Amino acid sequence: MDLKNREILLELLHDADDFATLKKIKCPPVYFLGGSGCILGEYLDRATFDLNFIDINYSASAGKVFRLFDRFDMLDLYVTTVAQNFEKRAISLSGFDTLEFYVLSKEDIIVSKLGRYSEKDREDISTLIKDSNKDLLVQLIINVVNRQVLSNRIKQEFIKNSQLLRDEYNV
Numbered sequence: 001m002d003l004k005n006r007e008i009l010l011e012l013l014h015d016a017d018d019f020a021t022l023k024k025i026k027c028p029p030v031y032f033l034g035g036s037g038c039i040l041g042e043y044l045d046r047a048t049f050d051l052n053f054i055d056i057n058y059s060a061s062a063g064k065v066f067r068l069f070d071r072f073d074m075l076d077l078y079v080t081t082v083a084q085n086f087e088k089r090a091i092s093l094s095g096f097d098t099l100e101f102y103v104l105s106k107e108d109i110i111v112s113k114l115g116r117y118s119e120k121d122r123e124d125i126s127t128l129i130k131d132s133n134k135d136l137l138v139q140l141i142i143n144v145v146n147r148q149v150l151s152n153r154i155k156q157e158f159i160k161n162s163q164l165l166r167d168e169y170n171v
Contacts (some may be wrong), residue, residue: 005047006039012051013040013093013101016068021098027062029100031090033075033082033112035124041091041103044127054080065099079151081115081158082108083143106132110165111140115154117161125165134171141171 020027034052038044055074058066066072082104090102104112106128113121129137141162145155165171 005045005049006042008049009036009040009051010093012049012069013096013099016065017096017099019068020065023064025061025065025098026059027065027099028056028058029087029102031056031086031102031104033080033104033109034073035120037103037109038124038128040093040101041106041109043106043109044124046124054082054086078149079115079154080112081144081150081154082112083140084147105136107136107140110137111144111162114141114144114161114165115158117157117164125169129169129171134169137171141165 019025031054032040032052033054034050035046035048036051036053039046039048049071051069051072053072053074055076058074066074086104086108087102089105089108091105093101093103110125110128110132113125144150144158145162147155150158
């Protein structure tokens with residue numbers, strides 16, 4: 001696997017960490033998902049320089065750090081199909097002094113991609129699912145379906161797409 005894309009993303013994170021250290025900026029943990037999460041977690045290699053992470057109500061000072069990312073999407077939990085307690089399954093990225101960076105588990109990333117289930121999402125899932133815990137996937141899907149604070153339109157798409165996933169991959 002060519003790790004060039006990962007190296008570039010990690011360099012961005014190190015720059016942000018250096019800035020936060022220099023400016024003494026406190027920031028809650030950052031949880032990556034999507035293509036950037038897959039690259040940072042070494043789940044797959046493809047080209048993307050957009051950093052996708054979950055919005056956990058960051059302060060304005062944290063926004064100063066995120067501007068260094070150049071291209072990023074802060075995903076609101078109201079429209080993001082992530083199971084509760086994703087933090088407990090996330091994997092820590094080491095080597096940072098001030099900021100804490102995590103990548104969602106493969107299973108959480110798969111579930112997050114079911115809200116949209118685009119062609120690129122399907123391609124990623126076909127790779128991610130090969131060594132994923134299918135029992136955990138089922139639990140996470142049920143967890144998302146039972147979430148109270150999730151857009152109804154997104155939830156309906158998620159239910160439809162999770163059935164497609166179950167049929168295609170025997171989940």
